[in-house]
Amino acid sequence: MSKKEKTVYEAALEHGFSRRDFLKMCTALAATLGLEFTQSDQVVKAMETKTRVPVVWLQFQDCTGCSESFIRSSQPKTESVLLEMISLEYSEVLSAPSGHQAEASMEQVLKDYKGKYILAVEGSIPKDDAYLMVGGKSARETFIKMADNAQAVVAYGSCSAWGGIAGASPNPTGAKPVTSFVSNTPVILVPGCPPIAEVMTGVIAHIITFGKLPELDHLGRPKAFYRHRIHDKCNRRAYFDAGLFVESFDDEGAKQGYCLYKVGCKGPTTYNSCAEMRWNGGVSYPIQSGNPCIGCSEKDFWDNGPFFTRRAKIPGTQTTINPDSVGLAALGVTAAGIAVHATGTVVKKKMDEKRGEE
Amino acid sequence: MDAPKLPTQMPGGPTSHPNHAVGINSENSFHPEKPIVYQKVKNEVRVYVWNLPVRIFHWLNALAIVVLMVTGIYIGKPFSSAGIPGDAYYSNLMGWMRYIHFFAAFLFTANLMYRLFWSAIGNKFSRSNPFRLIFWKEVWETIKFYLFLKNKKPHYIGHNPLAQLSYWIFIFFGSWIMMLTGFSLYFEPQPESFWAKLFTWVPTVFGGSSYMVRSWHHLIAWAFMLFMIIHIYMAVRDDYLERNGTVSSIFTGYKTATNHSVGEKDGE
Numbered sequence: 001m002s003k004k005e006k007t008v009y010e011a012a013l014e015h016g017f018s019r020r021d022f023l024k025m026c027t028a029l030a031a032t033l034g035l036e037f038t039q040s041d042q043v044v045k046a047m048e049t050k051t052r053v054p055v056v057w058l059q060f061q062d063c064t065g066c067s068e069s070f071i072r073s074s075q076p077k078t079e080s081v082l083l084e085m086i087s088l089e090y091s092e093v094l095s096a097p098s099g100h101q102a103e104a105s106m107e108q109v110l111k112d113y114k115g116k117y118i119l120a121v122e123g124s125i126p127k128d129d130a131y132l133m134v135g136g137k138s139a140r141e142t143f144i145k146m147a148d149n150a151q152a153v154v155a156y157g158s159c160s161a162w163g164g165i166a167g168a169s170p171n172p173t174g175a176k177p178v179t180s181f182v183s184n185t186p187v188i189l190v191p192g193c194p195p196i197a198e199v200m201t202g203v204i205a206h207i208i209t210f211g212k213l214p215e216l217d218h219l220g221r222p223k224a225f226y227r228h229r230i231h232d233k234c235n236r237r238a239y240f241d242a243g244l245f246v247e248s249f250d251d252e253g254a255k256q257g258y259c260l261y262k263v264g265c266k267g268p269t270t271y272n273s274c275a276e277m278r279w280n281g282g283v284s285y286p287i288q289s290g291n292p293c294i295g296c297s298e299k300d301f302w303d304n305g306p307f308f309t310r311r312a313k314i315p316g317t318q319t320t321i322n323p324d325s326v327g328l329a330a331l332g333v334t335a336a337g338i339a340v341h342a343t344g345t346v347v348k349k350k351m352d353e354k355r356g357e358e
Numbered sequence: 359m360d361a362p363k364l365p366t367q368m369p370g371g372p373t374s375h376p377n378h379a380v381g382i383n384s385e386n387s388f389h390p391e392k393p394i395v396y397q398k399v400k401n402e403v404r405v406y407v408w409n410l411p412v413r414i415f416h417w418l419n420a421l422a423i424v425v426l427m428v429t430g431i432y433i434g435k436p437f438s439s440a441g442i443p444g445d446a447y448y449s450n451l452m453g454w455m456r457y458i459h460f461f462a463a464f465l466f467t468a469n470l471m472y473r474l475f476w477s478a479i480g481n482k483f484s485r486s487n488p489f490r491l492i493f494w495k496e497v498w499e500t501i502k503f504y505l506f507l508k509n510k511k512p513h514y515i516g517h518n519p520l521a522q523l524s525y526w527i528f529i530f531f532g533s534w535i536m537m538l539t540g541f542s543l544y545f546e547p548q549p550e551s552f553w554a555k556l557f558t559w560v561p562t563v564f565g566g567s568s569y570m571v572r573s574w575h576h577l578i579a580w581a582f583m584l585f586m587i588i589h590i591y592m593a594v595r596d597d598y599l600e601r602n603g604t605v606s607s608i609f610t611g612y613k614t615a616t617n618h619s620v621g622e623k624d625g626e
Contacts (some may be wrong), residue, residue, distance in 0.1 A: 232547040243440035243451025269568040299567045312573035327580030334584050338591045
């Protein structure tokens, strides 16, 4: 395994890209990263001088959906990411070797690139080791060993970022997000079920370009991609403000493209860039295609109630209720209680008055 | 029926007999029957309980809460759609509901800040101090009073301690929850603004996500509704039991009370 340290540019030329192709890629990348056009030369410079970043991609309690999303990136193209920008040292989905060979390459990374590689993680980690052993080692041990020596951990998907479906109530495996097992290594959360492909590649591209982690918000997500609510960038927003709503999926409003708020759209509580970057190379995203947002990039989204109704969660529980029905019921009970109490008050007063007269 | 008798006596004269007050230009000219009258209680005074600012606060708060509730329920679950279907251009129903909700919210906030300030300079009925043992003892006595149990609840001119406690819970803490969660939601579209940054800690406290902030906001709103009907019932009940003008006092500021309850001696 001879590893000559090639720059991204050199690697691109080697794979038959022209200078022109390379510049196009850099410009597109700058746009994806949310940079101004004038800053694209920074990206070019970085790609000309920086070597490829070694990446180890671990999968735990996941569905491989994040990997599937990743390989559908269009800007930058997945092949340019995989072949030029990063050096994917270990991946269960994309590795050529398997078995002991694959496991050996992980050990090799620890030797060669200690403190330099990026650890991409997909899936949650169970509290009880028995639920997930890979190659005879527990997922938790593998993760802790790899995370401690990594430059940064990138938690891809809602499972690794928040616990995801495995961590949803009742959480039989005791699944936890990767942040519960990291001590000193910085972690970037890239939630989503799955995350948008361009966001996944964009995060790595940012690390390569600027040599540091992207700016994170208070929950540890890259601001560039998770700063805005779906609702505020939604292509159906005008219908929300107008008060035009889809009442059911087969009504006229659904055909007209009205707002999906009343059929449970979680756009108003979801932070992601679906509405801006969209999916499959900018073709569409769920709301545009007529399905309410299910809020897949939000914490515990599986427990946030049925997807197609609006609910409220009782604080401190995993239970969602219809706040207005419950509120009205509580109001009814209170009114009944008041009626009983008022009757008692009147009866007591009359009795007291009678006693006073005697 | 007898025709009204001509005056035999000047109005306002000695009224040893109620029928003496009958005559032209007198109360009983047309309807000589005697109305139900309550005996004027001896040794009773009118007490100025609610300062004007407190009454203004009360009614602005009531108005704001009702407006916020109606618009809030609409925002949470739009119960009617815009009248003009088709393009989003011609109507702005949700837009207006939200606008009115925000306007009322700012009124609600400013009003509450003003009330908090007033408790520093207002009369003794505008204040409450729950950091005393006696407060909680009397809360307990008041609870027993409301449960028709034997109790040692004295008569209060202002709020009884249980009422004070309910204002602490709903009007103080409840309002703060509504304001913090509300402003956090309000500034969500402008996360980089100064105002949004003031409230970035709110989601952390209320469960981490925008959805939890929204849930709190929606649930506490209904708590306000429960408070409102209980509050109105209690006021009417107090008026009924004590005949002290509790209900009218929130308009006039005055309640009636016995001389000794305000520290005055009984007169003759």
